Amino acid sequence: MKDEEKIYDICIVGAGFSGLVLAIKLARAGLLVCLVELNRVVGRRILSTGNGRCNFTNSRMGKDYYYSESSLDFIGDTHESLRTFLREIGVIDKALDGYYYPFTNQAKTVRDSLEAEINSLGVTVLLDNRVTDISKGDVFTVTTNRDSIKSKYVCVASGGLSAATLGSSKIGYKMAQKYKMHVTKLAPSLVGVLSKDICLKELAGVRAIGNVTYRDHSCEGEIQFNKDGVSGYPVMCISRFIGFDELDKRLSDIKLDFTPYMSEEELTSEIRDRFSSNPRATVESALLGLCNEKILSIVISYSRIYGDTAVDKLDDEDIANLVYNFKYFSINVTGTKGFDSSQVTAGGVSLQDIDTNTMESKTCKDLFFTGEVLDVDGICGGYNLTWAYTSADIAANEILKRYKN
Ligand SMILES: Cc1cc2nc3c(=O)[nH]c(=O)nc-3n(C[C@H](O)[C@H](O)[C@H](O)COP(=O)(O)OP(=O)(O)OC[C@H]3O[C@@H](n4cnc5c(N)ncnc54)[C@H](O)[C@@H]3O)c2cc1C
Incomplete structure (x- = not known):
């Protein structure tokens, strides 16, 4: 339970991966930490990651796996640090071709271990609390739909807009704008x-x-x-x-390339060889094995050829059409399936307004931002959880430095 008069060292908005990591790192050093979460459980999103297996990091790391409008030169390789952190709370991992998962193959192991650690460290966790405002006087006041929390530092780790059913809100973006920070386009x-x-x-x-x-x-x-x-x-x-x-x-x-293992020239000569070695074959049987059978039928029909045509009836133009449709098959897209179906939100609180050595806002002292709420998104493969960790680690190091001073 929260003590009304208490001033916490830090109030963290959002008990996702980033907020939980930050809470653990700071509570271990003795800081009074309050974690506020709108869901009734912590780390709900973690359970859905990696198809329930939680692909939390990758041995191939670095800024090239991430996107942002700002420079990401500060992103290093933190995958070993993340592995060590999870190992310390009991998560044994395994790598599959450089992609790291808990050995149990269960994302629940990661979530439960994080929860057990915050409980044993005595972190105050306010569940079912939706943060609605963060204001700054002598200390910060974090207002929720049920409570008001005072703290010396605040970290916004409220995530993006993806998969709203797992818990999401615009609070991070709203607070950034309140403190005159720029929010980039979100997609x-x-x-x-x-x-x-x-x-x-x-x-x-x-x-x-x-x-x-x-x-x-x-x-x-x-x-x-x-x-x-x-x-x-x-x-x-x-x-x-x-x-x-x-x-x-x-x-x-x-554009889809159905034969990525061959160049255009190699595919042309492969088709020519197949046609000349068996001139009576139908085009469908001559091309069998180049790609999935159903795709092959589509490639042939989009090349305006009947599948049962004997290959000796085809000319150079037909071969060029086939090669084109194998290599540059065009699909007209009308958009994405939207935020609710997405795994991550691209764009966010601009790094132009964040000191990336500390994750502190440049416009509001002692206000930090970590994780997906920031304008950083990674490709598939453990990069987004690693970013949630990396940014929390940077913020934790800075806050601990100040706390010690
Ligand atoms: C289906 C799915 C699969 C994924 N798989 C992977 C994967 O295998 N590997 C990988 O690296 N990444 C994966 N991701 C992406 C990854 O889960 C996220 O990038 C990462 O969890 C972001 O961490 P975060 O702590 O910044 O945000 P979140 O995990 O989103 O945490 C933010 C927390 O803040 C809470 N919150 C929001 N607003 C408020 C408010 N107003 N008041 C209080 N609390 C609030 C939310 O409820 C949430 O718990 C996946 C995502 C999805 C949806």
Whole structure:
């Protein structure tokens, strides 16, 4: 229970991964910490991460895996530090091709271990409390729908707008604006994209390896075709750009390369070889194995060729059309599936207004911001939880330095 007269050393808005990490680091050093959370449990989002397995970090780290309008030169490699932190609270991990998960394969292990640690450290946790305002006098007053908390420092770790059912609000952006900080445009990222293209009727349910390109952004991996659009790792990775273009009403098509293992020239000569070695074969059987069978049918029909045509009836133009449709298959996108379906929010509180050595606001002393609320978003693969950790770690180091002084 909260003591009405108490002045906490720090009040943290949001008990997500970032807020929990910060609370633990500061409470371990003896600071009086109050964690305020709108959900009835802490770390609810963590349970949904990595399809319930929590892919919390990656051995390939650095600023190149992140996006922001500002410089990210300050982002280093914190994946070992995060592993050590989780190991200290009992989470044993395992790596699959550089992607780290708890050994139990259960995101619940991570959430429960964080919760056990804040409980054993005596952190005050106010659940079912929605922060509505942060004001500054001699100390801060954090107002919620039920309470008012006084503290010397405040950290806003309230996350983004994604997956609202797991707990989200605009409080971080509103408070940033209240203290004259800039909030960049916000778009859903790591999300499926929508399309009304007729080919999806036939391709719905297909999963196939390919390369997805949107403008000058490309990513390779398993593409999933649904009746209302496309998703899967490579689509998710480029989705932030579609999200921003949707806002600006300047959407472009995505291009799919169904034979990413071959260049255009190699594919042309592969097709020629197949056709000349078996001139009586139908085009469908001659091209079998180049990609998923259903995709192959679509590529052939989009090249204006019947699948049962004998290959000796095809000319150079037909081959060029086939190669084009294998390598640059176009899907007209109408937008993303939106914030509710997205894993992360691209954009946020501008790093121009944050001292990235400390995570403190440049316009309001002792007010810190960490995690997804900031204008930093990572690709799939543990990068967003690592950012939530990294920013909390930077803030914790600074607050501890000041506390010691
Ligand atoms: C389905 C899904 C799968 C994902 N998988 C992965 C993955 O495998 N790996 C990875 O790295 N990332 C993954 N992410 C992204 C990752 O979960 C987030 O980037 C990360 O959790 C952000 O941490 P955070 O602490 O900044 O914000 P959050 O985890 O969003 O925490 C913010 C907290 O603040 C609370 N809050 C908000 N407003 C208020 C308010 N007004 N008052 C009080 N409390 C408030 C929220 O309820 C929430 O608990 C996934 C996301 C989703 C949705």
